[in-house]
Amino acid sequence: xxxxxxxxxxxxxxxxxxxxxxxxxxxxxxxxxxxxxxxxxxxxxxxxxxxxxxxxxxxxxxxxxxxxxxxxxxxxxxxxxxxxxxxxxxxxxxxxxxxxxxxxxxxxxxxxxxxxxxxxxxxxxxxxxxxxxxxxxxxxxxxxxxxxxxxxxxxxxxxxxxxxxxxxxxxxxxxxxxxxxxxxxxxxxxxxxxxxxxxxxxxxxxxxxxxxxxxxxxxxxxxxxxxxxxxxxxxxxxxxxxxxxxxxxxxxxxxxxxxxxxxxxxxxxxxxxxxxxxxxxxxxxxxxxxxxxxxxxxxxxxxxxxxxxxxxxxxxxxxxxxxxxxxxxxxxxxxxxxxxxxxxxxxxxxxxxxxxxxxxxxxxxxxxxxxxxxxxxxxxxxxxxxxxxxxxxxxxxxxxxxxxxxxxxxxxxxxxxxxxxxxxxxxxxxxxxxxxxxxxxxxxxxxxxxxxxxxxxxxxxxxxxxxxxxxxxxxxxxxxxxxxxxxxxxxxxxxxxxxxxxxxxxxxxxxxxxxxxxxxxxxxxxxxxxxxxxxxxxxxxxxxxxxxxxxxxxxxxxxxxxxxxxxxxxxx
Amino acid sequence: xxxxxxxxxxxxxxxxxxxxxxxxxxxxxxxxxxxxxxxxxxxxxxxxxxxxxxxxxxxxxxxxxxxxxxxxxxxxxxxxxxxxxxxxxxxxxxxxxxxxxxxxxxxxxxxxxxxxxxxxxxxxxxxxxxxxxxxxxxxxxxxxxxxxxxxxxxxxxxxxxxxxxxxxxxxxxxxxxxxxxxxxxxxxxxxxxxxxxxxxxxxxxxx
Numbered sequence: 001x002x003x004x005x006x007x008x009x010x011x012x013x014x015x016x017x018x019x020x021x022x023x024x025x026x027x028x029x030x031x032x033x034x035x036x037x038x039x040x041x042x043x044x045x046x047x048x049x050x051x052x053x054x055x056x057x058x059x060x061x062x063x064x065x066x067x068x069x070x071x072x073x074x075x076x077x078x079x080x081x082x083x084x085x086x087x088x089x090x091x092x093x094x095x096x097x098x099x100x101x102x103x104x105x106x107x108x109x110x111x112x113x114x115x116x117x118x119x120x121x122x123x124x125x126x127x128x129x130x131x132x133x134x135x136x137x138x139x140x141x142x143x144x145x146x147x148x149x150x151x152x153x154x155x156x157x158x159x160x161x162x163x164x165x166x167x168x169x170x171x172x173x174x175x176x177x178x179x180x181x182x183x184x185x186x187x188x189x190x191x192x193x194x195x196x197x198x199x200x201x202x203x204x205x206x207x208x209x210x211x212x213x214x215x216x217x218x219x220x221x222x223x224x225x226x227x228x229x230x231x232x233x234x235x236x237x238x239x240x241x242x243x244x245x246x247x248x249x250x251x252x253x254x255x256x257x258x259x260x261x262x263x264x265x266x267x268x269x270x271x272x273x274x275x276x277x278x279x280x281x282x283x284x285x286x287x288x289x290x291x292x293x294x295x296x297x298x299x300x301x302x303x304x305x306x307x308x309x310x311x312x313x314x315x316x317x318x319x320x321x322x323x324x325x326x327x328x329x330x331x332x333x334x335x336x337x338x339x340x341x342x343x344x345x346x347x348x349x350x351x352x353x354x355x356x357x358x359x360x361x362x363x364x365x366x367x368x369x370x371x372x373x374x375x376x377x378x379x380x381x382x383x384x385x386x387x388x389x390x391x392x393x394x395x396x397x398x399x400x401x402x403x404x405x406x407x408x409x410x411x412x413x414x415x416x417x418x419x420x421x422x423x424x425x426x427x428x429x430x431x432x433x434x435x436x437x438x439x440x441x442x443x444x445x446x447x448x449x450x451x452x453x454x455x456x457x458x459x460x461x462x463x464x465x466x467x468x469x470x471x472x473x474x475x476x477x478x479x480x481x482x483x484x485x486x487x488x489x490x491x492x493x494x495x496x497x498x499x500x501x502x503x504x505x506x507x508x509x510x511x512x513x514x515x516x517x518x519x520x521x522x523x524x525x526x527x528x529x530x531x532x533x534x535x536x537x538x539x540x541x542x543x544x545x546x547x548x549x550x551x552x553x554x555x556x557x558x559x560x561x562x563x564x565x566x567x568x569x570x571x572x
Numbered sequence: 573x574x575x576x577x578x579x580x581x582x583x584x585x586x587x588x589x590x591x592x593x594x595x596x597x598x599x600x601x602x603x604x605x606x607x608x609x610x611x612x613x614x615x616x617x618x619x620x621x622x623x624x625x626x627x628x629x630x631x632x633x634x635x636x637x638x639x640x641x642x643x644x645x646x647x648x649x650x651x652x653x654x655x656x657x658x659x660x661x662x663x664x665x666x667x668x669x670x671x672x673x674x675x676x677x678x679x680x681x682x683x684x685x686x687x688x689x690x691x692x693x694x695x696x697x698x699x700x701x702x703x704x705x706x707x708x709x710x711x712x713x714x715x716x717x718x719x720x721x722x723x724x725x726x727x728x729x730x731x732x733x734x735x736x737x738x739x740x741x742x743x744x745x746x747x748x749x750x751x752x753x754x755x756x757x758x759x760x761x762x763x764x765x766x767x768x769x770x771x772x773x774x775x776x777x778x779x
Contacts, residue, residue, distance in 0.1 A: 140678055189653075189674065447755035451659050453650070453726070454754055 038131045038175050039124060042110045044158040047202060051289060057500075057546070060538040063103040063152045063197035064421050067287040068352040071423035072498045073539035077546040079501030082571060083515045083525045089547060089570040090128035094121060097564045099534070100553020101494070103152040103197060103421075104566060105160075106540040111549065112174070113566055114150040118164045122177060125549075126542040128568065132177035139166040143452060144193045145213040147556030151283070151535075152197035154205060156225060161205045163194025169207055169223055183228035185209065190452045191216050197284050199294075201325065204231060206294060208281025212317075212345075215302040215455045218279030220294070222328060232328030236279035236298045236316050243267055244313025247338035252374060252388055256399045258339055263311035273310050276449055278302030279317045282419050283349035286366065288380065292325040295366050295380075297346035304343045304413075305402050305444045306457025313338040318345045320368050320376070322383060332383040336370055341402055342442055343413040343460065344371045348433070349421050355429065355477040357386050367477060369422045369433040371415035375475045389480040392416070392473040393437045402458055406441030413460040414438055414491065414557070421536050423498035425518045430474045430483055432504050432518075436491035436558075439466040472496070472506050474521060484521030493555050495536025497548070505548060507533025509560035513550055513567065531563025545570055607682050615683035618676060622684075625664065629687040635734035642689035645681035647728040651752075652677040659752040692734055696778040704775025707768045711760055721776050731779035738773035 045061050053059065054066035057075035065071045078086060094100075098116035105112045111125035118136035123129060142148070142165045153160040153172075159180060160172040167188045171180040185207065186192035191214020198207040204222040212218065218236035223229065246260050278301045285296035298321055301307075301314040315333065318340045322331040337344055348369045355365045355377050364380040375389040396410040420434040444458040462468070470492030474483040490509040497505040503524070504516045509532040515525040529552035537550035548569045554562035607615055619630070622640070627633045630640030640648065654660040655669045656677075669677075708714065716727045723729030730738060744750035745761035746769070764772070 445755045445759055447758075448659075448751060450752060450754035451654055451657055457755065 035132050036124075036129050038122065039110055041108045042175060043108050044174075045107055045155045046157065050156065050200065057539075058541045059108065060104070060106040060540045061155055062199075063105070063154070063284045064349060064536075065538070067199075067201070067289060069284065069286040069349045069421065070351055070353060070426070071421055071496060071536065072425060072500070074500050075539055075541055075546040076500040076502075077541070078499065078503065078539075078548065078571060080503060080517050080524060083501070083503055085571055086515070086525050086527070086548070086569045087572050088527070089126070089568045092121070092123055092128040092130075092566045092568070094119065094564045094566075095133075097562050098553065099147045099149050099556040099562065100551035100564070100566075101149045101151045101195070101419075101535050101555070102551050102566075103495075103536050104538050104549050104551070105153055105155050106538065106549075107155060107174070109542040111566075112153050112155065112160055113551065114152050114162065115553070115564070116148040116150060118150055118162065120153060120160065120162060120172065120177065122174070125540060125547065125568070126545070134172055134177040134179075136162070136164050136170065138164065139188065141188045142166045142193065143188050143191045143211075143214060144195070145210060145454065147195075149195045149556065151195055154198045154200040156200040159225065161198045161200060161225070163196060163198055163207050165193045165195065167192040167194055167209070169194070169198065169205060169228065171205075171225070171228060181228040183223055183230070185221060186211075186216070186219075190214065196282055199284050199287060200225060201287050201289070204325075206285060206287075208283075208285070208296060210280050210282060212278035212280035212299040212302055213304060213454055213456060214452055215276035215449050216278060216280065217275050218281055218298060220281050220285065220296060220323070220328070234323050234328040234330070236281060236321065237274050237277045238315060239274070242274050242277065242312055242315045244315045244335065244338060247313055247335065250338070250372075250399065251334070251336045251376065251385060252372075254398055256338065257401050263339070266308070266311040276302055277310055277314055277317065279314075282347050283421065286350045286352045287325060288352055291381070293331060294323050294325050295350045295352065296321055297348070297350060297368055299347055300340050300343045300345035303447060303455045303457030305341050305442060305459070306447060307339055307341040308446070309448075309457075310339075314340065320346060320350060320366065320378065320383065322366075334378060334383040334385060336372065336376065341444070342399070342409065344411065344416065346370055347419045348417045351422060351424055351431070352380060353424055353426060353477065355386070365477070367422075367424075367431060369417035369431070371411065371413075371417060373411050373416035373435065375422075375431055375433060375477070375480070377477055377480070387480045389475045390482050392433060392475070392482065392485070393435045393471055400442075402442035402444040404444060406443045406461060408439065408441045408463065410437075410439055412436070412438035412440030412462065413442070414493075418493050418557075420493055421495040423496040423504065424477070425498045425502070425504075428519055429477050430518065431477050432496045432498055432506075433473050433475065434492035434494060434496055434506055435471045435473055436468075436493065437471065438468045438491055439463045470508065472504070472516070472521075474504070474518070486516060486521050486523065490560070491558055493558055493560075494534040497537040497539060499539055505537040505550070507535065507537070507550055507552070509534060509555065509558055511552065511561070513537070513552070527567070527569070529563065529565070529567050531565070532558075532560025534558070534560050607679075607686060611679075612683065612686070615679045619680055619683050621668065622680070630684045631687070631690045632734070635692075635736045638737050639689055639692070639733055640684040641687035643684055643729050644723050644725055644727070645678070645685040646725045647723065648681035648684055649677050650726055652680065654752040660750060689729075689732060692732060692777065694735065694777055696774055700771045700774040701778050702775075704771035704773070707764070707772055708775060711764070713760075713772075716756070721779055730776050733777060735773040735777035738776055739769055742769045742772065
């Protein structure tokens with residue numbers, strides 16, 4: 001993500017306004033409502049529950065619904081026939097008025113949600129009554145690209161796990177919200193921070209890192225869930241071999257206009273840059289328990305736009321990577337864009353599902369929605385690319401190299417598909433992706449490593465005269481064809497939920513939260529939340545009733561109107 | 573007809589700035605803690621050595637040395653770190669910061685941020701001040717330094733700084749003698765003429 005970076009909107013006054021809003025946000029967030037005693041319904045989440053989450057309509061216990069990251073909820077009480085009647089059941093207001101990207105976790109009627117600046121709330125998932133409110137005591141140095149966001153917690157056996165913007169992993173008691181342990185993951189002075197929801201599996205907490213805009217060396221780490229002891233580290237920038245195969249074309253066969261002879265000569269002069277080569281991992285990995293494999297995508301190389309200081313393919317940036325769950329060792333990788341100088345990297349979390357291979361046989365696959373605007377379908381065992389989808393948004397002038405004065409290319413540097421998690425409907429074989437269309441020019445500047453300061457090596461500029469928009473797209477995973485697309489007036493960031501009621505839920509920066517027919521894309525319902533809906537929705541059941549929950553807190557990256565609430569909907 | 577946007581404006585009218593601002597906003601939040609009386613006394617003791625050049629409580633009496641009183645803690649911290657790690661250098665300062673710990677640099681930043689800056693003795697040239705104001709608007713200085721050049725977080729306060737110090741920094745950025753700015757100020761300064769720099773330093777010093 002560098003993605004994540006994905007930043008944007010560049011008018012002077014907007015910038016000023018954005019900053020003021022951030023300052024205000026920093027001054028809020030201390031008050032809380034009087035807490036009620038924790039519900040006796042709260043139960044410890046067992047490994048068996050986590051393993052069976054995909055079929056469990058009652059709970060939502062993974063940030064993306066299951067270890068597959070499929071974001072497909074098994075409940076069908078709310079469906080295409082009745083969704084038009086969906087109404088708010090309650091609105092929970094947090095004390096923090098700032099960007100919300102949280103995917104709430106729900107355990108037997110208790111919801112755990114997070115806000116910017118690492119607050120966590122436990123509330124009644126049917127009434128909104130607050131049980132407890134935890135505020136992380138942040139250290140003096142916090143270095144974040146793209147907002148002080150948090151995307152949620154992992155849960156297991158009475159504990160919650162959260163990454164913090166000052167680069168810690170913390171464990172909380174789910175019943176009381178008390179801190180159990182914390183581990184410093186990396187040094188925030190150097191640009192490391194955490195915004196992703198970690199994954200919990202078999203006693204381990206697995207987490208990546210932000211920092212691809214600061215010259216970090218990315219990683220995925222596993223910690224012991226009992227005490228926070230580090231178990232293994234997989235560096236997304238290997239000690240050796242990051243020059244790769246000197247790829248001329250991207251994953252779709254287009255020439256990236258590299259000067260490979262010059263890169264090879266430069267590598268001979270200095271190869272020490274790999275320690276600052278970036279490669280953040282921004283989103284929760286997918287986990288295949290059968291093969292004990294962890295799948296994640298790796299973000300952009302550092303610096304984003306200035307490639308001259310990092311010759312080679314810059315492995316494993318802009319790649320999907322599979323590693324061993326127990327040892328953290330390499331299994332395979334597939335790189336989408338080698339030697340990226342556009343920040344068109346890989347951020348949206350991979351999904352494990354099945355799709356047809358080239359011979360028409362249904363096989364286990366892992367898919368990823370890229371900032372390039374393609375969905376890539378890979379053989380899960382080897383990483384081999386089976387197909388890539390039609391482009392979901394306009395592509396023009398790929399891959400023109402950035403210049404000092406700016407070169408126009410589509411997509412802009414936010415994508416395509418940003419960090420927003422996709423969803424799938426396994427029966428329809430469709431994958432749903434939230435896309436952005438933001439025309440930009442790419443500018444390069446020669447900039448030496450600035451020591452933990454933002455290091456883009458240039459600039460991404462939106463083009464004020466060109467319209468920006470978003471598009472929710474359904475792609476047939478067996479063919480790569482676009483089944484339907486719904487254009488939105490603003491770029492989409494937040495993520496998608498699909499349900500067994502043949503519905504797809506998606507939010508927009510203008511406050512609309514909408515439901516679509518999963519097969520046709522017909523809009524069936526909408527509700528305006530009054531602030532940007534830039535977070536992925538979740539679904540669960542309490543007392544036999546299905547709910548849909550989504551945060552409406554706006555977004556820093558696209559400067560969507562800020563809010564502080566989680567909206568929860570049900571049928572009357 | 574609008575004048576063409578300068579390279580500076582183009583560079584800054586970008587998502588980079590948003591990013592930077594978002595990042596900086598975050599940076600400032602937790603560490604803005606006020607020092608209590610005991611911490612202040614301890615910090616003042618550590619800062620004594622700085623007073624020799626930067627003046628009592630960071631109110632420099634020598635126009636070659638910048639005023640530190642009222643500067644943002646985060647900027648002081650980052651600059652000290654850059655001196656220590658060699659991204660910025662000065663024959664006097666570099667050796668003095670070599671043995672500072674991160675905590676000491678933060679403490680010094682918080683100390684000077686808490687001091688009141690005193691006005692400098694300076695006779696401004698009103699024509700240059702007005703020309704400097706126009707240049708400042710044209711190259712979008714206030715987007716980072718804010719209106720009145722009061723600074724924020726990692727972006728320094730420059731208002732009321734000595735004009736010859738401001739001028740030296742801008743010339744150093746232009747000539748890339750100073751390069752610890754992650755490309756922002758070197759890009760800005762590259763399109764400024766020496767006259768622009770003279771005007772800007774008068775305008776900003778006069779704020």
